[in-house]
């Protein structure tokens with residue numbers, strides 16, 4: 001589905017991502033972990049061309065997406081929707097319009113300028129909000145929502161792009177544990193129910209173990225671990241984080257004690273913090 005071939009990014013003399021090679025050959029939830037500055041964001045941003053790579057190829061269905069330009073590049077950026085730590089909503093616009101912005105690059109310039117969306121697009125945006133359990137917020141201003149709700153709006157906007165892949169750059173780093181869990185559960189359900197690959201930068205080991213099918217560990221721009229969540233032992237974590245014998249996993253932990261999402265109907269429980277919570281995603 002996606003293959004990285006010797007992908008490198010240099011910022012001046014600083015090598016942020018160093019000759020990275022790996023493939024994802026089936027829809028997976030992939031977590032990328034590593035200490036701050038390891039290159040996680042740069043790796044993700046190169047996939048959808050927010051950051052240009054210095055060298056290498058990222059190949060999807062035989063095409064090097066790093067070589068795309070113009071319309072083909074914009075089409076690819078639509079295909080790999082991205083969500084961010086700070087949600088990137090338009091605060092003063094209502095939630096529904098924020099979600100519809102996911103359709104913008106499917107329109108010509110004039111309809112885009114005047115935000116002219118079809119009835120079908122509005123209906124689809126509402127369906128996506130409903131999947132995220134927040135349809136009732138559709139007419140509220142985005143800035144009046146909680147952080148967890150705003151991130152779910154961002155996910156609904158990403159779904160409205162009808163992407164082939166979802167990239168999430170530290171999607172829960174600004175959220176409290178309860179909202180973090182709701183957002184991770186939503187991403188997991190999208191992966192399972194829609195068969196979309198989700199690539200997610202995470203700061204915390206426990207979240208990667210609990211939610212991801214595969215974990216990639218980065219250190220100093222290189223991949224130093226690539227395996228299943230069960231292979232992510234304390235020794236492997238030490239290698240990824242460049243830590244010594246006194247490495248304490250708790251230092252990378254949220255209080256998310258969640259497990260993997262097995263069923264959409266698992267109830268929210270403020271006390272237990274088991275997965276999850278939202279309406280069916």
Ligand SMILES: Nc1ncnc2c1ncn2[C@@H]1O[C@H](COP(=O)(O)OP(=O)(O)OP(=O)(O)O)[C@@H](O)[C@H]1O
Nearest residue numbers: 011014015016034035036037038039040041042043
């Ligand atoms: N626009 C930029 N200009 C210069 N250097 C950059 C730029 N973006 C990132 N870097 C550098 O590249 C390296 C990797 O940064 P990156 O943000 O990818 O790491 P990260 O693992 O995502 O870190 P964090 O978890 O703190 O977000 C760091 O040394 C960073 O300072």
